[in-house]
Amino acid sequence: MERHFCSDNASGVCPEVMNALVQVNQGHTASYGNDALSQTTEMLIRKELGRECAVYFVYNGTAANTLACKAALKSFESIICPDTAHIVTHEVGAPVNATGSKMLTVPATEGKITAEQIRRAYADETYWGPHATRPRLVSITQSTEWGTLYSLEELADIKQACNELNLLLHVDGCRLYNAAAALGCSLAELCEHVDILSLGGTKNGLMFGEALVFFDQSAADGFLHLRKQGLQLHSKMRFISAQFQALFTNRLWYKNAHHANEMAKRLAEGLSQINGIELLHPVQTNQVFVTMPEAMAKALIRAVPFYPNGPALDVYRFVTSFDTCPEEIETLLEAARKEVS
Structure with a gap:
């Protein structure tokens, strides 16, 4: 069976989550989230996140991010975000398509x-008053698209700016668990200053399912309808909630x-000890970005697959998962050493 470093989306389902799916596949129960398991799982998540919030399960991360924007924004309002943000680069314009809202991209440094x-x-956007959009939402990613981290102090500073400007803070938390670890x-500490959270699942061992969490519950007004309209209401909700229950039991996350x-x-x-390979960013979570000659990369990809990081052919990304083994890493490193020699 092929194992590689292309993405943590490529990994399978962790055993505890798979067992939870098997266990919940018994008998009949209420649908659309009205089952007891879904409700107790929501309470479990609230407890772990440390304060009152509204929790809604959806299928995937793009939906969570898009519906977060849709819930928070009017069409004349805009989103301030890094130019590297997933909602800008890898979601086919879904948030803009759903909201009609403009994205105000800010040059990111190592993703932040x-x-x-x-x-x-x-200030630049509001200078023109009613002739420009009104910023309403700041969206950042934790950990970032470069695998780097916002410190708790940086998050507090960002939230202070949001409070000054009457902005909501949304966090794309597809790898939030990696950041906390x-x-x-x-x-709870990591989410202290967050208003809306896209809470990941599939990148940390789930088969499918994410959650959208509203700490500012005024932004969740009408979300039960919006989730349905957005094609994200799972009828057999227990199969999402059972996975999250496993993830939030005994700190499996x-x-x-x-x-x-x-x-x-x-x-x-x-990798850093191999001639021709250089780390591009600090490795703080489960993503590793490097530069290497294209010929070396092509040879290594044949041995153990990984991805180029966009059109710049000398930049490559490796992603590790919950089931990555040291032996797989050694296979890749040995292939790299042979290529150099």
């Missing part, structure tokens, strides 16, 4: 933007994410 950049983007903090992070560190250390 600052509170001061948010203030400047807001790397920072050594709880999910931490176990999976911590292992993926540790495997990425191991991979990065090995």
Whole structure:
């Protein structure tokens, strides 16, 4: 069976989650989230996130991000986000298509933007008053598209800017667990300043399913209707909620994410010692970005698949998962050493 470093989406389902799916596949129960398991799972997530919030399960991350924007925005309002944000680069314009809202992209440094950049983007856009859009939402990713982290202090600074400007803070948390594991903090600490959260699942061992979490519950007004209209209301909801229950039991989310992070560190250390390969960004979570000659990359991809990171042919991405093994890393490193020799 092929194993590779293309994406944590390529991994299978972790055993605890698969077992939960088998166990819940018994008998009949209420549909559309009205079953007891879905309701107790929502409470379990609220407890882990540390404060009252509304939790809604959806199928995938693009839907979570898009519906977060749709719930928060009027068509004349806009989104401030990094120019590397997934909602800009890899979601086919879905948030803009759904909302009619403009995206105000800010140049990111290693995937991150600052509170001061948010203030400047807001000032530049609102200068023209009713002739321009009204910024309403800031969207950032934790961990970022480059695998880097916003510290708790940076998040607090960003939230302070949002409060000053009457902006909501949305976090794309498809790899939120990796960030918490790397920072050594709880999910509650990591979400302290967040208004709307796209809470990941599939990148951390689920078969399918994400969650959209509204800490600012005023933004969730009408969301039961919006989720249905957005084609994201799963009739057999227990099959999503059972997976999240497994993920949030005995800190399975931490176990999976911590292992993926540790495997990425191991991979990065090995790659950095090979001539011709250089790390592009600090390796803080489960993504490793490097530069290497194209010929070397093509040879390595034949041995253990991974992806180029866009059109720049000398930049490549490796992603580790909950089930990445040291032996797989050594296979890749040995292939790289042979290529150099």
